[in-house]
Amino acid sequence: MNERENDGSLMVRPRRLDASKAPEGGHGAAPAALSGGAPGAARPGVVYLVGAGPGDPGLFTLRGAELLATADVVLHDELVHTSLLDGVREGAEVRSVGKRGGDRVAKDAKQAEIDAELVALGRAGRSVVRLKGGDPFLFGRGSEEAEALARAGVPFEVVPGVCSPLGATAYAGISLTHRNIASSVMIVSGVTRAGKPFDWSELASVRGTICVLMGMQAIDAVVAGLLGPGRREPSTPAAAIQWGTRAEQRVVTTRLDDLPRRIREAGLESPAVLVVGAVTGLRDALRWFDRKPLFGKRVLVTRPRHQARSTSRLIRQRGGEAVELATIEIHPPPDPARVTEAVRGLSGYHLVVFTSENGVASFFGELTRLGMDARAFGVARIAAIGAGTAAALAGRGIRADIIPSEFRGEELAEAILADPVLAERRKAPPPVRVLLPRALVAREVLPERLRAAGCEVDVVPVYETRPAPAERRDELLRALGAGQIDVVLLTSSSTVDSLCDLLGDDAAARLDGVLVASIGPITTATAEKRGLRVGVTAEVSTIPGLLDALDRHLASLRSSTTTAV
Numbered sequence: 001m002n003e004r005e006n007d008g009s010l011m012v013r014p015r016r017l018d019a020s021k022a023p024e025g026g027h028g029a030a031p032a033a034l035s036g037g038a039p040g041a042a043r044p045g046v047v048y049l050v051g052a053g054p055g056d057p058g059l060f061t062l063r064g065a066e067l068l069a070t071a072d073v074v075l076h077d078e079l080v081h082t083s084l085l086d087g088v089r090e091g092a093e094v095r096s097v098g099k100r101g102g103d104r105v106a107k108d109a110k111q112a113e114i115d116a117e118l119v120a121l122g123r124a125g126r127s128v129v130r131l132k133g134g135d136p137f138l139f140g141r142g143s144e145e146a147e148a149l150a151r152a153g154v155p156f157e158v159v160p161g162v163c164s165p166l167g168a169t170a171y172a173g174i175s176l177t178h179r180n181i182a183s184s185v186m187i188v189s190g191v192t193r194a195g196k197p198f199d200w201s202e203l204a205s206v207r208g209t210i211c212v213l214m215g216m217q218a219i220d221a222v223v224a225g226l227l228g229p230g231r232r233e234p235s236t237p238a239a240a241i242q243w244g245t246r247a248e249q250r251v252v253t254t255r256l257d258d259l260p261r262r263i264r265e266a267g268l269e270s271p272a273v274l275v276v277g278a279v280t281g282l283r284d285a286l287r288w289f290d291r292k293p294l295f296g297k298r299v300l301v302t303r304p305r306h307q308a309r310s311t312s313r314l315i316r317q318r319g320g321e322a323v324e325l326a327t328i329e330i331h332p333p334p335d336p337a338r339v340t341e342a343v344r345g346l347s348g349y350h351l352v353v354f355t356s357e358n359g360v361a362s363f364f365g366e367l368t369r370l371g372m373d374a375r376a377f378g379v380a381r382i383a384a385i386g387a388g389t390a391a392a393l394a395g396r397g398i399r400a401d402i403i404p405s406e407f408r409g410e411e412l413a414e415a416i417l418a419d420p421v422l423a424e425r426r427k428a429p430p431p432v433r434v435l436l437p438r439a440l441v442a443r444e445v446l447p448e449r450l451r452a453a454g455c456e457v458d459v460v461p462v463y464e465t466r467p468a469p470a471e472r473r474d475e476l477l478r479a480l481g482a483g484q485i486d487v488v489l490l491t492s493s494s495t496v497d498s499l500c501d502l503l504g505d506d507a508a509a510r511l512d513g514v515l516v517a518s519i520g521p522i523t524t525a526t527a528e529k530r531g532l533r534v535g536v537t538a539e540v541s542t543i544p545g546l547l548d549a550l551d552r553h554l555a556s557l558r559s560s561t562t563t564a565v
């Protein structure tokens with residue numbers, strides 16, 4: 001049994017909760033409260049203009065997520081973070097309608113097509129989410145789409161989003177206003193609809209902060225306009241923020257007259273926000289996002305798709321960007337009848353032991369299929385190998401009675417044998433009956449130790465872990481070859497073996513320039529046996545514990561580099 005990929009930090013030890021009726025919530029599943037036309041769901045025949053925010057999917061609104069999970073059709077901009085689309089319900093139609101580039105005639109024609117399609121979909125009775133970067137009504141042409149819908153008599157709603165000037169500047173450590181520096185903000189577009197430059201003389205009397213969107217392709221003209229008709233001093237502090245709020249964020253600060261040169265030197269391109277004003281001087285004191293240890297790191301997540309999303313979210317919260325490429329897949333067990341038999345016979349066990357979140361999900365899937373719930377466990381004690389597994393149980397109405405201090409099979413066996421309720425039961429026959437629903441292939445240390453102590457253990461495979469298909473090898477090799485992966489997370493021995501099998505005999509050489517981080521000593525031992533050099537091993541075998549260890553390691557490297565300089 002390996003350390004398992006545990007996402008939570010919850011350690012719940014008392015007894016069972018009331019029977020839970022929470023859904024499994026797999027990929028693309030709409031929240032139960034929103035299904036069947038429930039309040040909050042996207043309504044047929046209505047078009048929703050939804051702001052996706054500036055980039056970080058964590059800034060997406062609750063209302064936006066609610067609509068995304070229930071709409072029939074989702075038409076999204078090209079720059080929308082792809083993880084937002086994980087929230088789309090299964091069976092929904094999802095298409096990109098992005099229109100980047102400098103050809104205004106082509107972009108206008110594309111926009112007309114989008115307007116017409118929104119009208120047609122609404123008239124056809126479809127519920128539609130038009131997912132737009134930033135805020136729909138701030139230089140997003142959302143108002144033009146709303147006008148087209150209004151003329152056609154198609155109902156629509158607008159869901160505001162965090163706009164890029166607010167989001168990007170906050171993540172760059174620049175406060176747009178400050179009591180002692182700036183009391184106003186002006187947000188302008190670098191070009192007008194006709195392609196003509198903005199009339200910079202309109203800003204001559206503005207003393208506050210100026211934000212310029214869509215100005216990168218004409219940066220020299222923008223700066224000339226600000227220095228000339230805009231009457232800004234050449235020494236005015238200025239900044240350019242590319243990919244604001246994302247792990248790819250890059251920031252340049254300098255004098256206004258030197259901004260074009262610095263942008264070119266740094267290689268900054270669109271999308272970017274230009275900020276002009278004394279508030280940009282606050283960045284050195286207020287920057288926080290790009291000081292996170294994981295900032296800018298591209299982290300390979302090898303977990304199965306249904307588990308990768310929660311890991312990716314934690315990575316983004318720490319400033320990194322997740323590269324999801326599952327090296328293992330979860331499949332049904334080879335003998336489903338044994339699982340059915342075990343579930344039906346739950347009342348005959350004194351202890352049920354769960355060693356992974358996948359085991360919990362698979363076992364409860366069968367429990368639900370048979371029309372049963374948490375009450376089926378009766379008086380059985382419940383053991384979980386770690387915090388994530390315990391959290392998965394709690395989400396289904398069960399509180400684990402036994403959780404070891406270290407999340408390994410050896411420690412779990414010791415915790416079970418030390419449990420006072422089970423210890424008392426073992427003093428007299430019949431033997432303690434233990435049900436262990438787990439993966440088809442796993443370490444045998446737990447059942448062996450329990451049997452040695454006189455327990456009767458039924459090991460029932462409830463799922464099977466299989467290697468990823470060979471076609472993923474090319475995708476992985478391309479990412480490694482292009483330098484698109486900085487860190488590899490190893491979350492179990494099975495992910496190690498599958499990753500190495502996928503890369504082939506030279507797996508160690510291909511990963512030589514990448515930081516390898518392991519969830520615990522057992523996984524590290526497996527990796528080292530396969531020839532990998534592990535740079536980080538978590539002390540606490542959970543995903544948060546692994547990321548904490550990675551943060552400490554990277555912070556230490558950064559500190560050493562700073563000291564050396």
